[in-house]
Amino acid sequence: MKNLQMVLNLEFIKKYVLEIGVILCFVLPPVGIFWLLCIGWNQLNKTIDLKVPIYLNTTIFFYICLAIAALGSSFSQKNESHMLIFVMILGYLGLYLNIKERASLAFIYRFKYIMIIGGIYLVALGNILREFPVSNTYLGLLTGTKFIGPTEGIGGRLFGSAYNPNFTGFLLLVILTFLLADLLKKKYENTKNITKWECFLPLFIVMGIFQTSSRASIGVMFIVLVLFLLKLVPKIGITAIIVILFANNQIFALIPRFDIINEAFLERKVIWENSIRIWKEYPFFGTTPLGFYDAYLHVGKSVIHEPIYHAHNIFLATFSEYGTIGGLAFILLLMTITLKLCCLVFLNAKKKALLNFFLLSLPVILLSGIFDHPLVSPQTALLTTILIGCWDRYTESIPFVEKSILTMKRAFAKVIYVEKKPLPHHLTETEKK
DSSP states (O other): OHHHHHHHHHHHHHHTHHHHHHHHHHHSHHHHHHHHHHHHHHHHHHHHHTTOOOOOOHHHHHHHHHHHHHHHHHHHTTOGGGHHHHHHHHHHHHHHHHHHHHOOHHHHHHHHHHHHHHHHHHHHHHHHHHHSOOOOHHHHHHHTOSOOSOOTTOTTOOOTTSSSHHHHHHHHHHHHHHHHHHHHHHHHTTOOOOOHHHHHHHHHHHHHHHHHTOHHHHHHHHHHHHHHHHHHOHHHHHHHHHHHHHSHHHHHTTSTTGGGHHHHHHHHHHHHHHHHHHHHHSTTTOOHHHHHHHHHHHHOOOOOOSOOOSOSSHHHHHHHHHHHHHHHHHHHHHHHHHHHHHHHTTSOHHHHHHHHHHHHHHHHHHHHTTTOOGGGSHHHHHHHHHHHHHHHHHHTTSOHHHHHHHHHHHHHHIIIIIISSOOOTTSOHHHHO
8 A cells, every 4th residue: 555655656746747846946945946957957868868859949059058158168267166057057958858848738837827826925925034034044045035145225125935036026027927918818718707816916916026126026017017908908008108108206116225226227337347348258158157256356347345146137147157159049049039929919819818928928037137137046047947948838839930921911912902902892702812
């Protein structure tokens, strides 16, 4: 009986190994990170041993370029610690290959709901920690409740189990887009029975984003909400844009720490300028995330007293940490995702309804990365890797270019031959088509 129970438990773990890893990323982040990396390393090992062909796409090319950059940085700077980044990138690549190979629609929906529950956990735990902070350092590191980052201005900011309020803000933004996408799906399905929970949860997550006091996350949140309103009810969306334009001072006053935003922007400017200098000093392979801090100290010309561990911009971070090799690969990946998103405009309404949470969530990665670099954390990077893997897995069977070109041809044909030159009434339906 015990053997049977053990077999059933092992089968359960094997079947839901990815879901367990995602859950652990919220509850016990170090364990979840290692769990997902092990899945990636195991997948990569299977791929090499079984000589499974890898069909190269821009995402795989991106991870390969990052791995090459990390390896090159380790050899060129004679720093063995950079090999840790090389090994970690291989884990990301393997995890992506695993998602690409086995992720189903059922997994995508499970991933979405686990993320939503994780967001509730982040906000609830963060509010509890405000009253009862974790004093034990090791317990804090294990549960993600130990703050990591500049100590200045942390007082009262919510970060839950993500170590830093900016990382928490990013995760909550992605989760908010999932909830908003569900509401849009109800619209496309003409379903009017929206539950109280479906209305309450987005507001709960919005409250959590405000409590992080992350200016970048709150700014992106306003953009996401406006896009949501434009898709839900265009008139309300346009009205919201007009209100924001005319009442911008009152809205900016709602943003936490807005009184020091000018000072923060000047600090960002200095960091960005120094990041460009780092890129010029290490143009090919970069410094890797582990070497950025030392390189920043070497570059100097800083007016910031707190240690700087990343570039606070996803573009500059990629170029400075992974050199021109990683930076150009990232731009190529971004162009590919943008092309797919643009092609979705020309697909039918049913496809849009199914892909709404991708259409809302993927831009969050780029928008959040303008004034910050949330993917510097393995916790957020792994969850984002799963999201991108689900996106590529789900969209690989959709002929984006062919369908969009066909739709555009039909649209142009309608404008030219129907609206400008009406078809004769004596033609049959077949002839008109």
